[in-house]
Amino acid sequence: VTAGSIVVPYGHVIGNEKWRGSEIAQRLQGKVRLIFEDGLGLVDFHLSNRTCILLISEADLVAGDEFKRRLVRFRNGSSLRGIVIVEKTQISDQYYLGVQKLVVLELGMVLLPVANQGEASQLIIQLVREQSRAGGANPFVHRQRAGPAEPAVLQAVLHIPGVGRTKALLLLQRFGSIRRLCNAPVSELEHVVGQTVAQQIYTF
Amino acid sequence: IPVPGLPSLAGISRVPGDHSPSLCILADSREISSGPQVISCLRAVHGLRVQVCSLGTSDYIVSNRLAVDRVFQSELQSPGNRNKLSQRLQRLQGVFERICVVVETDRVRPGVTSRSSQRTQYYDGVLAALVQAGIRILFSSCQEQTAALLKELALLEHRKDAAIQVPTEPEGHRRDLLSFYLSIPNLSYGAALNLCHSFGSITAVANSSGAALAAGARLSRPQAEQLHRFLCHDFDPQLLPQPLPAKDK
Numbered sequence: 001v002t003a004g005s006i007v008v009p010y011g012h013v014i015g016n017e018k019w020r021g022s023e024i025a026q027r028l029q030g031k032v033r034l035i036f037e038d039g040l041g042l043v044d045f046h047l048s049n050r051t052c053i054l055l056i057s058e059a060d061l062v063a064g065d066e067f068k069r070r071l072v073r074f075r076n077g078s079s080l081r082g083i084v085i086v087e088k089t090q091i092s093d094q095y096y097l098g099v100q101k102l103v104v105l106e107l108g109m110v111l112l113p114v115a116n117q118g119e120a121s122q123l124i125i126q127l128v129r130e131q132s133r134a135g136g137a138n139p140f141v142h143r144q145r146a147g148p149a150e151p152a153v154l155q156a157v158l159h160i161p162g163v164g165r166t167k168a169l170l171l172l173q174r175f176g177s178i179r180r181l182c183n184a185p186v187s188e189l190e191h192v193v194g195q196t197v198a199q200q201i202y203t204f
Numbered sequence: 205i206p207v208p209g210l211p212s213l214a215g216i217s218r219v220p221g222d223h224s225p226s227l228c229i230l231a232d233s234r235e236i237s238s239g240p241q242v243i244s245c246l247r248a249v250h251g252l253r254v255q256v257c258s259l260g261t262s263d264y265i266v267s268n269r270l271a272v273d274r275v276f277q278s279e280l281q282s283p284g285n286r287n288k289l290s291q292r293l294q295r296l297q298g299v300f301e302r303i304c305v306v307v308e309t310d311r312v313r314p315g316v317t318s319r320s321s322q323r324t325q326y327y328d329g330v331l332a333a334l335v336q337a338g339i340r341i342l343f344s345s346c347q348e349q350t351a352a353l354l355k356e357l358a359l360l361e362h363r364k365d366a367a368i369q370v371p372t373e374p375e376g377h378r379r380d381l382l383s384f385y386l387s388i389p390n391l392s393y394g395a396a397l398n399l400c401h402s403f404g405s406i407t408a409v410a411n412s413s414g415a416a417l418a419a420g421a422r423l424s425r426p427q428a429e430q431l432h433r434f435l436c437h438d439f440d441p442q443l444l445p446q447p448l449p450a451k452d453k
């Protein structure tokens with residue numbers, strides 16, 4: 001199993017020799033810089049040093065379980081992130097759920113369906129673009145925003161029964177944090193709010 | 205490590221330390237109208253316990269750490285939805301360790317021939333961005349399939365010991381506590397339930413260390429630390445935005 005350290009130059013895609021001259025290779029050429037290499041083993045395309053693509057054709061799906069063995073061998077033998085692109089056509093549609101269960105749920109890899117090789121090449125181009133973009137440009141990556149916690153703390157205190165906005169502000173001014181508010185004895189609470197509410201807060 | 209070949213729900217009770225008779229999934233109340241088949245299928249066909257509650261963040265919560273959002277293929281195809289979708293998924297990432305998107309094929313009304321939908325560059329771009337962001341993507345062709353996928357996810361999470369194991373319907377005083385915990389930012393519904401169940405009072409929560417919170421609420425360490433900081437946060441009325449609360453863009 002070769003899935004070792006392949007160095008992919010920036011903006012390039014390394015393709016398995018067996019795809020030379022295929023429709024998918026022709027469509028990729030011109031859009032990305034494609035280099036063919038022998039002996040990539042199980043992998044069809046390398047997008048980067050860490051990410052590679054395994055293609056499963058309609059014929060693979062119909063032919064039987066050979067492609068499953070290939071995927072499992074890849075998963076066991078490599079630390080690369082594998083993206084599996086599968087040809088989902090009217091004929092192979094019936095197998096899709098099974099493949100999805102294996103690839104995504106059991107092997108924990110990424111699975112993307114396409115209708116034909118043309119679509120596969122389009123998808124690969126977008127994957128390459130996404131790889132070479134700076135991380136900050138991805139609209140789905142969470143960025144920590146450290147706004148002041150004050151509004152949220154106030155909102156939380158408002159959920160204590162008997163406490164409205166005025167009392168919540170008074171309580172927080174006196175005790176500072178939710179933790180100290182929790183540990184305050186009834187007598188101290190009574191200094192800020194009335195007896196009944198103090199008892200209510202204490203029991204809560 | 206997932207154990208393949210544990211297909212039936214009957215296999216669950218064999219797992220040691222399990223008390224609940226069946227798997228539990230939390231569903232957002234909006235799903236009653238937008239995905240009724242999903243919910244009824246989960247209950248009737250797969251025998252799961254589905255608790256409908258107002259989740260706000262995601263469509264489904266499958267385990268203590270996994271949230272699932274159901275989106276239509278057309279939503280991924282139209283650039284107009286980009287902002288809404290990315291805001292939603294970013295918020296989810298602040299709350300959950302793992303996120304999964306189920307892309308469901310749009311329903312075609314009988315008699316209406318489906319528009320030959322050309323696969324757009326934009327759609328591929330969205331998929332690539334999701335993959336790059338580490339969000340799991342599953343494809344489903346109908347609500348029934350979505351239900352089956354949710355069950356598989358719940359089973360998988362159960363095997364990894366992350367299933368929701370606490371009662372999902374708190375009563376009386378616990379309900380007030382739940383609403384208090386839910387008001388804490390970036391705390392999921394599941395984590396709030398766990399807090400209700402594992403700690404006797406808010407005081408007990410407030411006096412716990414980060415590690416104890418992580419264990420009790422089944423949170424990741426960074427999330428538990430965040431909760432800990434929130435509870436100890438020193439309130440400064442000067443920092444309160446006037447007027448309240450200005451949403452950042």
